[in-house]
Amino acid sequence: MLPDNVLIFIVLAPGLAALIAGLFQRLIGDRGAMIVTTATVLLAGILSLYQLFAYTFGGHDDHGHTGAHVIELMRWIDIGSFQADWAIRVDALSIVMMAVITSVSGLVHLYSWGYMSEDPDRARFFSYLSLFTFAMLMLVVADNFIQLFFGWEGVGLASYLLIGFWFKKEAPNAAAVKAFVTNRVGDFGLALGIMAIFFVFGSVEFEPVFTAIRDDAFGALQPIGSFVSGETPRDAAIAFLGYEVNALELIGVLLFIGAMGKSAQFFLHVWLPDAMEGPTPVSALIHAATMVTAGVYLVCLASPIYEYTVFASGMIVIIGAVTALYAATVGLAQNDIKRVIAYSTCSQLGYMFFAAGVGAYEAAMFHLFTHAFFKALLFLGAGSVIHGMHHEQDMRKMGGVAKFMPFTYAAMLIGTIAIIGLGWPHTTLGFSGFFSKDAIIESAFAAHLGGVSFAQMAFWFGITAALLTSFYSWRLIYMTFHGPYTGAHHVHGEHDDHAHGHHGEPHESPRVMLVPLALLSLGAIFAGMIFYDPMFHHGEAFWGEAIYRAESNHVIHDIEKLMKPDKETHAPTQYEWVFWAPILVTVAGFLLATFTYFFNRGVGQRIADSGGPLHSLFANKWYFDEIYNVTLVRGTALLGDVLWKTGDKKIIDGLGPDGVTSLTKWGSRRLSAMHTGYLYHYAFVILAAALVFGGVLYWRAGGAS
């Protein structure tokens, strides 16, 4: 654990840098703003990585086992037992998250020096990037749900600002609003979940709430609400919207709705692909490596809750598994290079969720960790292509780019091999995705053996999605980098806003963009090999109390006990195939893609052109946007119109003031045909009413006595 002052620096300095870059950009200039933010975040990244390595290999110090290290910064909201301080709470989960956030963010800052070099609003861009980093750090070091919510919505704000960074264009603006609003739908659940937590536990702080669940006793906590039945944290049932529900199940579901929004899970995923309208470094940082994983972080953090839920965990498994498969199917049929990777992100997040849902939180966090590197790499690689292709994102207009951009090509290959999970089972040889994704698939199978609901479905969905992942990832590589270069007709085309001196052929990106690619490639290759043992295999010691496992949860042990070959005889068990299934489908996907997009270029296009129903379904993202547009978007507008024009104008005003006016007008015409609608008419009516009322009041209340 780093000294307190250093921890405070890591968390707060990016926020300060964002402020300086945002408020004083005219004073320090673009360059000043870029230097301040980039240097700060890079330094924070180095410190956080040091912390991660020291924690992992320096022997876990006390904090890893006995709980978290908490630094109180300032009071925030304290009303009775509703206590939420500004704090920095560091445990194993925070250590991993801090390392991911600051290291990827630092590299993205650096990369943006090149990618955004011609943008007139660079200071603003870097200010937002650092603001995001600050908010995300506040999220993962919170010691209570309210500060977590601060970070949660703070990253949402940064995401909104960055998606809509190119504010003159229509599409980014629409995408930004869509992202914010969809996330708000999730936040609706999260906020209610926090209210329910306070209702049940009389506290919104992690430590007392989680301790109460672990001990199944409220101890010093005073529940605020009354329970319908049950007296202990795990048994308590409360009335919610007329239903009697188990308190933990309710909290679990509500928190997960929040996670679904932030992590773009099925039903609430629609904003993530559109978020690709933002600058590509943003996609890498926010919409791949960090922010979208906040939901997974939340579920792992709340492991004490989910360890005692059946319904809520089952929901996580189903939604996660469905998302993993659904997003992979859509990824097959996208032509925008960024959208393919966006759906891939969505799909990988689904893996993390069903892992957490079956109780393998270590696997979920481990995949979160490795995924951050290879997915950021893929996005920054795609960004490099887009940059080199003068803002072209359509893969159909690419092809043969490898020879123009060999370094980017190599980086993208590494990223692809990492995401499809190439490696040899039972050895320590493999790219990072191999270790973490297989850990998830094995966990799902082990959970199925242990009788966890829906684990079998998750396993098969995961296997199928792995096949599709391999296919669409290689499809991306082949369409972009191989075959003939088809974008030549774009030379001096309409994309001239990118004011390069030498238009025409794609060009390799500047070194400031390639260095981050190289460093992330290291992560994509080695993160799995290095951290498989500490984070997953011996995860219990690594995660300490940060991840809670109930006694009934032996998912990870079962992999070892029931599935792995005998340690002495090396005789494989009947489940040996589970270890080979992922790599087999991955190779199958590779072969299919190679056949369709490498050896027979054009087959893919012919499938697309033939317009089969399945292809249409995938290409149109299963028509989610269309359905939501017709129902929710138009419905809201229509309802708003009806309430306004009929409710307010016709009914309320019509019967109210306007009605009185016309009544008085009518009355006065009748009486004198002279005065119309003067104030004293109304006053008279009202006064008369008040007198009648006063009389009734006096009489009814027995005031005469």
Next chain:
Amino acid sequence: MGGFWILSTMTFLPLLGALLIVIVRTATAGQASEDDQGRKAMAAALIVSGATFIASLWVFANFDTSRAGYQLVEEAQWYGTITYKMGVDGMSMLLILLTTFLTPLCIIASWTSIKERVTEYAVAFLVLETLMIGVFCAMDLVLFYIFFEAGLIPMFIIIGVWGGVDRIYAAFKFFLYTLLGSLFMLAAVVYMSIVAGSSDFEVLEQYAFTPTAQTWLWLAFAASFAVKLPMWPVHTWLPDAHVQAPTAGSVILAGILLKMGGYGFLRFSLPMFPDASQLFQPAMFVLAVIAIVYASLVAFRQTDMKKLIAYSSVAHMGFVTLGIFSFTEAGVQGAIFQMLSHGLISAALFLIVGVVYDRMHTREIAAYGGLVVKMPIFAALFMMFTMANVGLPGTSGFVGEILTMVGAFQASTWAAAGAALGVIFSAVYMLRLYRETVFGEITNPKLETMTDVSAREMSTLIPLAIGVILLGIAPWLIFDITESTTTRILTLMAGG
């Protein structure tokens, strides 16, 4: 307390200033041009309201935040059982500070936009300030009623004289609604004074009205406060009043006058009619949730910037109702906080609209678009207040909303869930407003000549921005002051 009457001094300072302006104007009539007179009157009004703000800080310095109940009490025999009695507690202290803080900003905001009858305008605002402070200081029911009702008149005049095209309709609608409520309250005030034999708050708080009497009295007061707040369905005067009112009028309307409704519920309904308050809790929850959801949906469809913000006010005041009638510590603290927070945020949003209105003379959303290109500082400030209005954590808007919902959740999960829907909708309508006015390409050629916020405009917006952030990060500054008041109200309610 026989010492210096510090509350009365603060309260009547603006009125004194108004009198001076009138005297000087009468004395110099014919000597100076009307324009010149107006200019001087505005300067005088700024000085006087500034001095009043300092006076309120002085009052605050003498205020002991740890004590519950009324402080700095001033009392004099007036007429019969009616006394002139002034005093403040945590809640009224803060609302007074909000009033004295916003009034100078209003004067500055009107500096160039008011061109006719400027002297009268300055006088109207100062008179209004005295009456508003009086409402929060009064400790006698009759005195309260006088301040409460008299405040209607300058506001009515501000809308009716310096308002927009349809100002007469709006002013009448405003007057009609509030008068309707007021007269019911008058009946209740008379009844209470006779039955309890006193109109002193502290006597009334201890007097046990029969449950039947409570019910009727509660309804009579609620008629007035519901209109002020405003609650659905008596809210339709507010959008019209806002649209027609000059910018500063909207600021005061949204910033202070609406708060009198919430103040009234907390000052009278809960402590004096506890049984009736319990009785009407479900009804109030229903109306509060309807206000939040309904007004948010209507706000989404508005084409007029001010109307949109007006409906947003209705929704946000719904959270106040919700918090108050949760009868919980979190809820009531949250409601008071939400009143202060909304006072800052809505004031800022109306000033923001005023900034572009002064340049373009239209409030139509469709007339704008792409403002950020010409007005980056404006865009940044507008973004900040937009986020505060949607309740982003870190701004004051969040604290009030979450606490009132936490309070409501304890009383009714339906109410909390309904209110939480409003949190989604607020993002929908505010981001739409922001996107269509600030982002995009400039399509209206008239916008090409737009200039960014001036130093004068900055001086009105920056203090509000600081307030919104400060209260968002350190809301305990407020809670430490309102805690004893909240406890006292809830104890009185519980019959203690």
